[in-house]
Amino acid sequence: xxxxxxxxxxxxxxxxxxxxxxxxxxxxxxxxxxxxxxxxxxxxxxxxxxxxxxxxxxxxxxxxxxxxxxxxxxxxxxxxxxxxxxxxxxxxxxxxxxxxxxxxxxxxxxxxxxxxxxxxxxxxxxxxxxxxxxxxxxxxxxxxxxxxxxxxxxxxxxxxxxxxxxxxxxxxxxxxxxxxxxxxxxxxxxxxxxxxxxxxxxxxxxxxxxxxxxxxxxxxxxxxxxxxxxxxxxxxxxxxxxxxxxxxxxxxxxxxxxxxxxxxxxxxxxxxxxxxxxxxxxxxxxxxxxxxxxxxxxxxxxxxxxxxxxxxxxxxxxxxxxxxxxxxxxxxxx
Amino acid sequence: xxxxxxxxxxxxxxxxxxxxxxxxxxxxxxxxxxxxxxxxxxxxxxxxxxxxxxxxxxxxxxxxxxxxxxxxxxxxxxxxxxxxxxxxxxxxxxxxxxxxxxxxxxxxxxxxxxxxxxxxxxxxxxxxxxxxxxxxxxxxxxxxxxxxxxxxxxxxxxxxxxxxxxxxxxxxxxxxxxxxxxxxxxxxxxxxxxxxxxxxxxxxxxxxxxxxxxxxxxxxxxxxxxxxxxxxxxxxxxxxxxxxxxxxxxxxxxxxxxxxxxxx
Numbered sequence: 299x300x301x302x303x304x305x306x307x308x309x310x311x312x313x314x315x316x317x318x319x320x321x322x323x324x325x326x327x328x329x330x331x332x333x334x335x336x337x338x339x340x341x342x343x344x345x346x347x348x349x350x351x352x353x354x355x356x357x358x359x360x361x362x363x364x365x366x367x368x369x370x371x372x373x374x375x376x377x378x379x380x381x382x383x384x385x386x387x388x389x390x391x392x393x394x395x396x397x398x399x400x401x402x403x404x405x406x407x408x409x410x411x412x413x414x415x416x417x418x419x420x421x422x423x424x425x426x427x428x429x430x431x432x433x434x435x436x437x438x439x440x441x442x443x444x445x446x447x448x449x450x451x452x453x454x455x456x457x458x459x460x461x462x463x464x465x466x467x468x469x470x471x472x473x474x475x476x477x478x479x480x481x482x483x484x485x486x487x488x489x490x491x492x493x494x495x496x497x498x499x500x501x502x503x504x505x506x507x508x509x510x511x512x513x514x515x516x517x518x519x520x521x522x523x524x525x526x527x528x529x530x531x532x533x534x535x536x537x538x539x540x541x542x543x544x545x546x547x548x549x550x551x552x553x554x555x556x557x558x559x560x561x562x563x564x565x566x567x568x569x570x571x572x573x574x575x576x577x578x579x580x581x582x583x584x585x586x587x588x589x590x591x592x593x594x595x596x597x598x599x600x601x602x603x604x605x606x607x608x609x610x611x612x613x614x615x616x617x618x619x620x621x622x623x624x625x626x627x628x629x630x631x632x
Numbered sequence: 633x634x635x636x637x638x639x640x641x642x643x644x645x646x647x648x649x650x651x652x653x654x655x656x657x658x659x660x661x662x663x664x665x666x667x668x669x670x671x672x673x674x675x676x677x678x679x680x681x682x683x684x685x686x687x688x689x690x691x692x693x694x695x696x697x698x699x700x701x702x703x704x705x706x707x708x709x710x711x712x713x714x715x716x717x718x719x720x721x722x723x724x725x726x727x728x729x730x731x732x733x734x735x736x737x738x739x740x741x742x743x744x745x746x747x748x749x750x751x752x753x754x755x756x757x758x759x760x761x762x763x764x765x766x767x768x769x770x771x772x773x774x775x776x777x778x779x780x781x782x783x784x785x786x787x788x789x790x791x792x793x794x795x796x797x798x799x800x801x802x803x804x805x806x807x808x809x810x811x812x813x814x815x816x817x818x819x820x821x822x823x824x825x826x827x828x829x830x831x832x833x834x835x836x837x838x839x840x841x842x843x844x845x846x847x848x849x850x851x852x853x854x855x856x857x858x859x860x861x862x863x864x865x866x867x868x869x870x871x872x873x874x875x876x877x878x879x880x881x882x883x884x885x886x887x888x889x890x891x892x893x894x895x896x
Binding site: 301302304305307308309311312313314315316318319320322326406407409410502503505506508509512513514516517518520521526527530568569571572574575 | 658661662665669672678680681682686689690692693696697700703704707718720727731732733735736739742743746748749750751752754755759832833834835836837839
């Protein structure tokens with residue numbers, strides 16, 4: 299028992315020491331971008347077509363390399379600043395995986411199985427684009443959002459009104475000095491961004507953000523690593539093997555584990571590595587693709603943006619697509 | 633009268649001075665983690681936890697946290713002096729206030745008390761020592777192995793066997809390998825398995841590789857987990873129904889545990 303406990307502790311600290319640098323890098327970059335990049339400009343250059351918008355949103359992770367705790371606040375700000383639903387949902391699902399830090403961390407852990415690294419990106423991107431495209435059918439997202447967020451969202455302009463004079467559109471307007479109407483909801487949002495504050499204060503806020511995210515995500519990492527090392531040491535190997543070798547059971551087990559453990563996407567590949575010798579490659583991919591999209595931890599965060607039913611739709615769509623892709627991987631590729 | 637007002641105001645201030653407790657806890661957690669990471673490096677314990685390629689990442693993280701701790705200390709001092717909170721980022725937190733920093737601080741303290749130990753034979757037995765590399769394991773496309781068989785390490789032998797698995801091809805070759813003893817239940821009392829753990833990234837992915845050693849006496853003379861240099865020659869034997877390569881030992885010398893217990 300003592301030996302097992304020592305082994306579990308060694309494993310636990312090894313996971314923490316390996317994951318900590320990546321966690322810090324993610325936190326640091328997300329804080330930098332949060333305070334020094336203007337999202338409104340990004341929204342302005344986004345393509346208007348739903349599919350292209352979903353793809354652009356999914357790839358925006360390269361600009362905002364945040365993990366799944368950082369991306370909910372960013373997606374929330376994007377929505378409040380009038381980003382189309384396809385872009386915001388694409389970003390929400392893909393950004394935690396499709397970004398350079400997660401790519402590097404996954405490469406570090408799985409450099410001997412490069413197919414896992416590339417398929418992780420490909421599957422996440424495809425799922426995010428499909429789900430983003432599906433959500434784009436709902437032009438006005440406000441009924442799906444929490445009332446507090448919906449109030450701050452600008453009224454979407456229906457396609458029939460694009461190019462029309464503001465006087466023919468519905469909404470609340472103010473007249474500026476030149477007598478031109480300005481949408482009131484746009485004005486409210488414009489005043490609230492951090493980027494408009496003076497530099498020293500932004501720096502102060504950045505340090506505060508780094509600390510808050512490190513604390514919150516570090517706490518989550520500790521819990522996740524503890525679960526991973528205990529499963530490794532205390533659960534009999536026969537049980538893990540019998541679960542991990544079936545093409546379907548292994549995927550379901552790893553998806554459930556991803557959901558419960560809620561480990562940050564910058565470090566989850568090290569967690570998955572602990573199961574690499576006992577679980578099918580498809581199930582490792584399912585863990586790496588599904589976990590960053592929706593897990594127990596970010597349901598709390600998602601509830602600050604969406605209504606419960608919307609989260610359920612996201613969960614079902616992302617879950618089924620992950621299962622399907624991983625099964626194809628298990629049956630036909632690996 | 634004026635004097636009286638002043639003194640009561642200052643008494644009020646003295647009664648409830650602003651102390652940024654949350655910031656102090658954050659500072660302690662950050663400083664503790666910085667010191668823990670740097671301590672692992674200084675004491676060499678990092679060898680037990682990580683592959684050498686990634687040591688610099690942990691060291692850089694330790695240094696970064698150290699700098700962050702100094703900045704936080706300045707902020708705490710500034711907060712206490714000015715008696716007002718600093719600007720804060722609005723944040724949605726999942727855990728109750730103070731939970732995460734207490735957890736991080738607590739775990740760092742556990743890290744100071746408990747020194748991670750290299751894995752030993754019990755984990756090797758649990759994970760299954762083998763002289764083959766299974767699918768998910770590191771399978772280098774090329775590796776340089778010494779042409780002299782007696783210079784091959786345990787992992788060199790296993791990789792060589794993986795490329796050309798016919799045991800008879802190696803029979804009669806001289807062997808000199810180092811590793812720790814594992815007493816496998818599948819083998820009889822005059823066999824032990826000379827074992828090394830191989831690491832690819834961190835201790836979470838270590839896996840054991842080993843070769844059976846045929847002894848002239850009972851294996852209890854060579855306790856499990858003790859490190860040995862085994863000298864002898866390769867023979868082929870059928871163990872548990874499979875024909876495999878076995879080291880016929882001529883000498884077993886006890887050696888100290890190496891500073892870096894893993895092989896790559």
